[in-house]
Amino acid sequence: MEEKKELIRNLDRLHTTPLGMERMKRNLNVDTEDMVEWCRSQIKGGNVMVVHKGKNLYVSAEDCQITVNAQSYTIITAHIIPEL
Numbered sequence: 001m002e003e004k005k006e007l008i009r010n011l012d013r014l015h016t017t018p019l020g021m022e023r024m025k026r027n028l029n030v031d032t033e034d035m036v037e038w039c040r041s042q043i044k045g046g047n048v049m050v051v052h053k054g055k056n057l058y059v060s061a062e063d064c065q066i067t068v069n070a071q072s073y074t075i076i077t078a079h080i081i082p083e084l
Contacts, residue, residue, distance in 0.1 A: 003057060004050040011040050013073040020075055027079040028064060039066050039075055 014036055016024070024035045032038050042048070042061040049060045052070060059066040066078040 003052045004048060007043060007050055007057060007059070007068070010073055011043065014040055014043075014068070014075060015073065016075040020077065024075070024078040027077065029080075035078075036075065039078065042066065 016036055016039075021035045024039075025031070030038060042064065043059055043066070045061055047061070051058045051060075055070055056076065057068040057070050059068060060081065063081055063083075064078055065081050067076040068074065069076060
């Protein structure tokens, strides 16, 4: 729970690289110019779980998982969570 609060407090620091942007668009099949803003809106959503493992935060939101570096707040990747 504390990880989620910390991430939400630092949403303005969230960023990614151009390669990260393209990787997320491809993995999620999302057509948007601003994947960082898309990720922010997912994180601000109601049913979000954040787990801190090693140097990363793993954010489960809706039907996707977003991987964020816990120190720099760089979005590393995002992908669809397969349905069971």
